[in-house]
Amino acid sequence: MREIRLVARAVGLPRPENFEVVDVPVPEGDGVLVRNAVFHVFPGLRVLVGDGEGETPWPRLSAGDPLMGAAVGEVVSAPDGASVRPGDLVSHFLGWREYALVPEGQLVRLDGELPDPAAYLAPGVTAYSALTREAPVRPGETVLVTGAAGGVGSLAGQIARLLGAGRVVGTTGSAQKGERLVAEFGYDAALSREEASTAEGLRKVAPDGIDVVVDNVGGAQLRAAVGALNQDGRVALVGTLSSQLAPGGSGASAPVELDVFELIRKRVSLRGVLAQDAETRAEWTRRFGGWLREREIAFPHVRFQGIESAPRALHELLAGEHLGSVVVDV
């Protein structure tokens, strides 16, 4: 089988040369053998394969390690007494390889609730949790999504709309993506990264102020968004794209200066979003499946074919060439 390995930790943004496709034996031993069908290429890899220091949500990778990421595949073999059987569809975190030997406790058996296996890789549960838990949106409110054309943001706008938001605005680095966000993905208006970093820019698209922010970007956009919040405004802190994908640095820290006096005066809440519980995930999958079947939501994504295309897929994702999630069909 083939898998993708890190050749050397990247200095700055990783490039396809930082990775290699290697032939290795199909793994044997304790665990469930899964034939991967499709895996997710996610921006957090930039930090995990970089040369920075400090804590990260997943372990950093070293030269020679296979890459990883959410994957969906089919069980080939399972130990006696296991809760999954050959032929079952499962998800796990050992993507970037054709076969994975996965400890049973790290597998989730999929129920076929979503029409396309790739849809299980959609990062929508993050956006759904943000808009229902960390920064719940109420009917008629105005929602701002920063990084609106990414995997999370392109679902967040649609979810906000389905949950009853009155106005949904998003930020992107590309005018073309902005047009698509409005035409196809539930946004009322899109604004550039530069406009999104100023009070005037935000006032133009949200003249009555902002009630809820789903922040994928951090930095100057977060500071401006907080400035534009209405009384009792809520901010879900999801990501830090502005530092995570900056060419300099390691992407592993994202400092920003906020005016605490303003936060108190407006009674603002800021909450981090991470790792949803099983109940939130089940609720999301049920609603996502229903919305997909009713054609009320789209899963914006770009598919690359063949495991060997994965390093290029990561490069193009980090370069901002795509709208929505990036997945690789193994």
Ligand SMILES: NC(=O)c1ccc[n+]([C@@H]2O[C@H](COP(=O)([O-])OP(=O)(O)OC[C@H]3O[C@@H](n4cnc5c(N)ncnc54)[C@H](OP(=O)(O)O)[C@@H]3O)[C@@H](O)[C@H]2O)c1
């Ligand atoms: N907390 C959680 O549980 C959780 C879960 C999933 C993801 N995340 C985080 O949430 C964030 C969004 O994830 P995602 O999967 O939606 O990302 P993504 O799809 O990989 O986003 C890629 C997009 O980021 C934008 N971008 C690139 N450089 C940027 C910069 N310097 N400043 C602002 N935007 C930039 C580009 O879009 P434009 O061309 O439109 O600017 C690019 O297409 C990431 O930080 C990710 O790590 C967190």
